[in-house]
Amino acid sequence: MATIRDVARAAGVSIATVSRVFNDTSLVNEETATRVLEAAALFDYWPNGAAKSLTTRRTNTLGVLLPDVFGEFYSEVIRGIDQVSRRHDYQLLLSSSHSNSDDVLGACRAMLGRVDGLIVMAQVEALIETVERVSRRMPVVLLNPREETNLHGSVSVDNLDGARTAVAHLVALGHREIAMIAGPAGNTDAEDRLRGFHEALAAAGIAPGRALVVPGDFHEASGFRAGEVILARRPRPTAVFAANDSMAIGLLAALRRAGRGVPRDLAVVGFDDIAIAAYLNPPLTTVNVDACGLGRQAVDMMLGLSLIHISEPTR
Numbered sequence: 001m002a003t004i005r006d007v008a009r010a011a012g013v014s015i016a017t018v019s020r021v022f023n024d025t026s027l028v029n030e031e032t033a034t035r036v037l038e039a040a041a042l043f044d045y046w047p048n049g050a051a052k053s054l055t056t057r058r059t060n061t062l063g064v065l066l067p068d069v070f071g072e073f074y075s076e077v078i079r080g081i082d083q084v085s086r087r088h089d090y091q092l093l094l095s096s097s098h099s100n101s102d103d104v105l106g107a108c109r110a111m112l113g114r115v116d117g118l119i120v121m122a123q124v125e126a127l128i129e130t131v132e133r134v135s136r137r138m139p140v141v142l143l144n145p146r147e148e149t150n151l152h153g154s155v156s157v158d159n160l161d162g163a164r165t166a167v168a169h170l171v172a173l174g175h176r177e178i179a180m181i182a183g184p185a186g187n188t189d190a191e192d193r194l195r196g197f198h199e200a201l202a203a204a205g206i207a208p209g210r211a212l213v214v215p216g217d218f219h220e221a222s223g224f225r226a227g228e229v230i231l232a233r234r235p236r237p238t239a240v241f242a243a244n245d246s247m248a249i250g251l252l253a254a255l256r257r258a259g260r261g262v263p264r265d266l267a268v269v270g271f272d273d274i275a276i277a278a279y280l281n282p283p284l285t286t287v288n289v290d291a292c293g294l295g296r297q298a299v300d301m302m303l304g305l306s307l308i309h310i311s312e313p314t315r
Helices: 004-011 015-022 030-043 049-056 072-087 101-111 125-135 159-172 188-203 220-232 245-257 275-279 291-304
Strands: 061-066 091-096 117-121 140-143 153-155 178-182 213-215 239-242 267-272 285-288
Touching: 004 015, 004 030, 015 030, 061 072, 061 101, 072 091, 072 245, 072 275, 072 291, 091 101, 101 117, 101 125, 117 125, 117 291, 125 140, 140 291, 153 291, 159 178, 159 188, 159 239, 159 267, 159 285, 178 188, 178 220, 178 245, 213 220, 220 239, 220 245, 239 245, 245 267, 245 275
Parallel strands: 061 091, 061 117, 117 140, 140 153, 178 213, 178 239, 239 267, 267 285
Antiparallel strands: none
């Protein structure tokens, strides 16, 4: 494997000059830089990123820590993060926490020294203290915190108003018996959407006792099981608000198996507006969340921090 010495010898320059070329400094004239790059191409030389980071104190890598990496919502968040990162010549180091404090701490310790900053989604309040410990060691941007934190920055989805709007839509269609498939207990997104559900019912003058809330976990299978509970309810609700689209899709499957139609037998509204929602039959009514934009804004905020170097886009 070629070394920096091989490139320097072939280009007729010092090792320091080769290093300057690959560190993108302006201290090397164009003719010399071209000669170095041609020699590097000839030897298929790859600069040592770890060695470079010791000199520049930058890794040009961002850490991303999400509760899960499965599902369209998280895929869109990652896509948005990647779009902006690549424009600024940053790479990503991705991990999942499964909303577990030990996993969060372990992933952050593994990333320390390998990333210039961390974008993290901590949807369980118990994780915030752990993330705050991490923020003392590297810049952190938090996705979807319930409230303002002492971290370097945050980007949020308005879960509360989104849920209120979804339920108000069902009320406007004439529904009074409205059920909800809730998200996991302790999850801040799920709790805000549940609160928005109850607030919208109260605003419509619907007594809380009339509302059926079935627990779910944001996955399709829990939506299917909730659908079976809702279908067995007497009197049966005429409409359902699902706290995310995945559970709404599970609910639709339960309705199909029971021979029930949407919206003929039951109106359904989801939350997130994942890509597949528009291709269901009928298309799923849902609250739009720009998950890709959420990721883009998080990187914009991270790169805007004075602790993070912003390189000029090269492509």
